[in-house]
Amino acid sequence: MPLEFSHVKLQQTxxxxxxxxxxxxxxxxxxAVVSLWNQHANSFxxxxxxxxxxxxxxxxxxxxMTCRIFEDKLTLQGSALCKWYANPELLETAALQxxxxxxLPPPTWFGPTASQMEPERTTLTKLSQFTNPHVIYSNRYIKIKHMVPNQP
Incomplete structure (x- = not known):
């Protein structure tokens, strides 16, 4: 049964x-956590x-699925051949339901939404107000990608 779903995010590998x-x-x-990558992440x-x-x-x-231990926990990852079936017509499905x-509580969202993961434009003045350069701002790390001269 699903407990939590994350939104699709971009992950550096x-x-x-x-x-x-x-x-x-x-x-x-x-x-257990099931990690779905690339086309599987987007089509789920x-x-x-x-x-x-x-x-x-x-x-x-x-x-x-492929299985492995990550941070002392069993994780399942969708291989290229991965498929999933919701409520498959099996006797075991009805018994488990x-x-x-x-x-069990209804499933919930886990982690930031897609809009929270988008870059946000800001000013150097606003950034300079942070006392800790490693501060997490709205659940996102601050990263200066580029500065535009003579622009706010």
Whole structure:
């Protein structure tokens, strides 16, 4: 069952910048994160699954996943062959849904929204008011990409 969804974000990796969406799943006892990269991150319709969860528990069947331990936790990553099925027509799906009714909260969003991840224009005067150069501003790190002479 989904517990939390992240919005798609751009993540720096050894292979360059890639799209990433994390899906946090639970069965009511354990919690696992599924990381979907690139086309999978963009094609996973989290908004639709949030709507589905408003009508009852949603069971996911992920196939084509790779497993690894990251920061002492099991993580699942979508491989190039990854596919997922929401509420697949299996006997186990109905049994799991029945066991979770009323026990699990509806899924929520995790992390910043897409608009919070967009660069924000500001002035040097405003930036100079920060006392700590490593301050997090609206859940984003401040990074000066370029300055335009004679512009506010």
């Amino acid at each position: 050894k292979g360059g910048t890639k799209s990433l969406r994390n899906v946090y799943l639970t069965d009511g006892r354990e919690k 319709d989290a908004e639709h699954y949030m709507d589905m969860a408003g009508h009852g528990p949603v069971v996911f069947l992920f196939v084509g 029945d066991s979770c009714i009323g026990r």
